[in-house]
Amino acid sequence: MISVNDNFRLLPESYLFSEVGRRIREFKKVHSDKDVIRMDIGDVTRPLFPCVIEGMKEGLEEMSKDVSFKGYGPEQGYDFLRNAIVEFDYSLKGIKISADEIFVGDGAKSDLGNLGEIFSEKCSIALMDPAYPAYFDDNVIDGRAGRFENGKFSNILYLDCLPENGFIPTLPDRKVDLIYLCFPNNPTGAAISKKELKKWVDYALENQSIIIYDSAYESFVRESDKVRSIYEIENADQVAIEVRSFSKTAGFTGVRCGYTVVPKYLKGLYANGEKVSLNSLWLRRQTTKFNGVSYVTQKGAFALYSEEGRKSIKENSDYYLRNAAVIAGSLGEKGFKVYGAKNSPYVWACLEGGHKDSWLLFQQLLEECNISVTPGIGFGSHGDGYIRLTGFNSYENTLKAMERFRSRF
Numbered sequence: 437m438i439s440v441n442d443n444f445r446l447l448p449e450s451y452l453f454s455e456v457g458r459r460i461r462e463f464k465k466v467h468s469d470k471d472v473i474r475m476d477i478g479d480v481t482r483p484l485f486p487c488v489i490e491g492m493k494e495g496l497e498e499m500s501k502d503v504s505f506k507g508y509g510p511e512q513g514y515d516f517l518r519n520a521i522v523e524f525d526y527s528l529k530g531i532k533i534s535a536d537e538i539f540v541g542d543g544a545k546s547d548l549g550n551l552g553e554i555f556s557e558k559c560s561i562a563l564m565d566p567a568y569p570a571y572f573d574d575n576v577i578d579g580r581a582g583r584f585e586n587g588k589f590s591n592i593l594y595l596d597c598l599p600e601n602g603f604i605p606t607l608p609d610r611k612v613d614l615i616y617l618c619f620p621n622n623p624t625g626a627a628i629s630k631k632e633l634k635k636w637v638d639y640a641l642e643n644q645s646i647i648i649y650d651s652a653y654e655s656f657v658r659e660s661d662k663v664r665s666i667y668e669i670e671n672a673d674q675v676a677i678e679v680r681s682f683s684k685t686a687g688f689t690g691v692r693c694g695y696t697v698v699p700k701y702l703k704g705l706y707a708n709g710e711k712v713s714l715n716s717l718w719l720r721r722q723t724t725k726f727n728g729v730s731y732v733t734q735k736g737a738f739a740l741y742s743e744e745g746r747k748s749i750k751e752n753s754d755y756y757l758r759n760a761a762v763i764a765g766s767l768g769e770k771g772f773k774v775y776g777a778k779n780s781p782y783v784w785a786c787l788e789g790g791h792k793d794s795w796l797l798f799q800q801l802l803e804e805c806n807i808s809v810t811p812g813i814g815f816g817s818h819g820d821g822y823i824r825l826t827g828f829n830s831y832e833n834t835l836k837a838m839e840r841f842r843s844r845f
């Protein structure tokens with residue numbers, strides 16, 4: 437029989453969300469009269485904006501005529517989209533990024549996973565704990581995580597994100613090659629200030645590390661001292677790759693589009709000591725294994741940079757933030773310590789005074805209040821005792837769920 441990639445054996449047993457789904461189905465089997473309100477969903481629920489639909493229709497119309505039909509597109513994405521990204525996400529904010537540093541892709545998850553291919557399997561890595569589970573799994577599959585001993589991987593430096601540090605990790609006490617940071621954070625909802633992020637950029641400059649900065653939730657930032665792009669920090673283009681997505685910002689989870697910024701300044705070393713540009717490696721990787729995002733999708737994404745598109749993004753994220761605020765308020769009333777919700781659609785909560793296992797809290801909320809949450813332990817060992825709730829349901833369902841919670845918990 438064929439030999440397989442042995443690294444898969446090191447992956448955790450079941451994916452967090454499938455276990456949550458399984459337990460909800462089990463509950464419904466026994467209690468078919470109860471409707472469970474999903475507060476665990478990491479997916480958006482509001483439809484695409486009218487301007488996006490218009491943009492996509494236009495694109496489809498062009499595709500239907502031989503004079504305007506489009507086949508394979510430009511390698512890094514269409515100019516109209518990359519130029520709009522440069523102008524609105526960077527230039528207008530005083531950040532210097534050029535169109536050939538932008539790579540349009542089918543979403544942040546693929547890029548976050550695939551970026552691992554341009555780095556040596558020997559690179560040491562630092563990951564936030566808790567964190568979005570894909571960072572761990574990607575590095576395990578790539579064989580970069582090392583040995584699994586006492587619940588930890590030997591080549592991963594776990595960056596503790598705790599209430600004591602406001603869920604902003606402290607700098608490593610040793611040199612690490614590749615650092616994954618995500619702000620506003622999933623699951624803790626923490627956003628990072630310029631002052632705090634500057635410490636990381638300075639660390640990376642000093643240690644010649646590369647930061648992979650996941651800013652999938654940048655459109656939720658409301659406090660002016662919090663960072664939306666790592667390139668707001670001086671010299672970050674010398675150390676950071678930024679990964680962005682239209683998924684949570686504009687309801688693109690099913691459409692699939694995002695982009696990654698790989699500054700031309702970034703360099704790496706081959707084993708023989710020869711220098712190579714990371715931008716050119718990523719271009720080589722993408723052109724070999726990826727053939728771009730559909731024209732229709734890129735037309736839809738382009739519409740997000742129109743005046744109407746930008747207004748809709750703000751309204752859309754305001755809607756989810758309002759839900760998160762409702763959740764945070766209700767949990768706070770009932771003896772939970774509550775984090776997040778301010779610059780993020782996520783609420784991260786634990787019981788005040790007294791630890792309770794994440795899965796026990798999950799079960800209690802499911803059985804007594806008929807609401808589902810995500811157990812924090814699924815995001816890392818420091819997630820134990822926490823639950824994550826999201827503002828991604830409808831406002832009406834959020835109010836209904838919180839009413840239930842306040843009357844029964």
Ligand SMILES: *Cc1c(COP(=O)(O)O)cnc(C)c1O
Pocket residue numbers: 542543544545546568618622650652680681682683684688689693694
């Ligand atoms: C949802 C999410 C992503 C994935 O986004 P897609 O663009 O839909 O692949 C990436 N990072 C974080 C932290 C997320 O929560």
